[in-house]
Amino acid sequence: xxxxxxxxxxxxxxxxxxxxxxxxxxxxxxxxxxxxxxxxxxxxxxxxxxxxxxxxxxxxxxxxxxxxxxxxxxxxxxxxxxxxxxxxxxxxxxxxxxxxxxxxxxxxxxxxxxxxxxxxxxxxxxxxxxxxxxxxxxxxxxxxxxxxxxxxxxxxxxxxxxxxxxxxxxx
Numbered sequence: 001x002x003x004x005x006x007x008x009x010x011x012x013x014x015x016x017x018x019x020x021x022x023x024x025x026x027x028x029x030x031x032x033x034x035x036x037x038x039x040x041x042x043x044x045x046x047x048x049x050x051x052x053x054x055x056x057x058x059x060x061x062x063x064x065x066x067x068x069x070x071x072x073x074x075x076x077x078x079x080x081x082x083x084x085x086x087x088x089x090x091x092x093x094x095x096x097x098x099x100x101x102x103x104x105x106x107x108x109x110x111x112x113x114x115x116x117x118x119x120x121x122x123x124x125x126x127x128x129x130x131x132x133x134x135x136x137x138x139x140x141x142x143x144x145x146x147x148x149x150x151x152x153x154x155x156x157x158x159x160x161x162x163x164x165x166x167x168x169x170x171x
Contacts, residue, residue: 028056028057029056029057029113029121029122030055030056030057030058030059030063030113030121030122031053031054031055031056031065031091031111031113031122031124032053032054032056033051033052033053033111033124033126034052034053034054035050035051035052036049036050036051036052036109036126036128037049037050037128037130038050038098038101038128038130038132039094040132040134040136040137042136042137042138042142043141043142043143043148044141044142044143045137045138045139045140045141045142045167046097046137047097047098047099047101047134047137048094048095048096048097048098049069049093049094049095049098049107049109049128050092050093050094050095051067051092051093051094051109051111051126051128052090052091052092052093053065053090053091053092053093053111054089054090054091055084055088055089055090055091058086059084059086059113059115059121060086060115060116061086061116062083062115062116063083063084063113063114063115063116063121064081064082064083064084064113064114065081065082065084065091065093065111065112065113065114066079066080066081066082066111066112066114067079067080067082067093067095067109067110067111067112068109068110068111068112069095069098069107069108069109070107070108070109071098072098072099072100072101072102072105072107072134073098073099073100073169073170074100078095078096078098080093080094080095080096084113093111099134099167099169099170100134100169100170101130101132101133101134102130102133102134103130103131103132103133104129104130104131105129105130106127106128106129107127107128107129108125108126108127109125109126109127109128110123110124110125111123111124111125111126112124134167134169135166135167135168135169136166136167137166137167138154138164138165138166138167139164139165139166139167139168140153140154140165141154142154142155142164
């Protein structure tokens with residue numbers, strides 16, 4: 001082997017030895033974003049964010065996921081804190097109820113995966129866009145109670161109104 005070949009081989013070995021040091025020290029990201037949308041429940045007259053995640057790596061028992069959702073009505077961000085269970089591979093995060101969702105407007109969502117000691121293992125940032133305005137929703141729930149009985153405030157004398165009032169954004 002020539003000196004040139006030995007130098008090239010030594011350089012390649014040195015580069016290959018350094019490459020693993022460029023990887024994350026904490027390992028691969030534990031969660032992968034698999035879905036995001038707004039859910040409009042017209043029967044109960046509310047909307048929520050829904051985020052779905054798939055576990056790609058095991059997390060320690062006691063780990064949590066904290067989601068922060070932009071409030072479409074302009075208030076402070078809404079937060080959700082959920083425990084991650086080692087045996088469950090799918091995670092579904094549903095926000096508290098939201099109002100004033102506007103069509104084609106991106107709303108920010110941040111998801112942090114935290115270890116049992118509170119250290120942040122992963123941060124996901126995304127946005128959710130609705131293809132509907134929330135003003136398509138009724139102003140109040142159409143049904144009430146566990147049996148989904150007609151709401152007497154909406155259905156006067158058991159009859160549907162000629163026009164349903166729709167939700168309005170106060171801002």
